[in-house]
Amino acid sequence: MENKKLYRSRTDKMFAGVCGGLGQxxxxxxxxxxxxxxxxxxxxxxxxxxxxxxxxLVVPLEPEAPLTPPSA
Numbered sequence: 001m002e003n004k005k006l007y008r009s010r011t012d013k014m015f016a017g018v019c020g021g022l023g024q025x026x027x028x029x030x031x032x033x034x035x036x037x038x039x040x041x042x043x044x045x046x047x048x049x050x051x052x053x054x055x056x057l058v059v060p061l062e063p064e065a066p067l068t069p070p071s072a
Contacts (some may be wrong), residue, residue: 007062008055016056 009020012030019037023030040048 006059008059010062010064017061018052018055018059021059021062022055 004025006025007021008017009024009030010017012020012023014020014034019033020030022028022033026033037048037052
């Protein structure tokens, strides 16, 4: 079993990388997750905005890829 961890994405982000990280973690398209958050915010479930802000503060940023030395 693979040990998956939730991180905010460094590369697939529009605001803070929360949706990009959720997409990578769940194996879903990031655009679909963004649409779900947007629809929940518009429909009136304002708690989606609060959940997004909490995730932005709690979920750590994805670690940087280690630099590989140039090969000779």
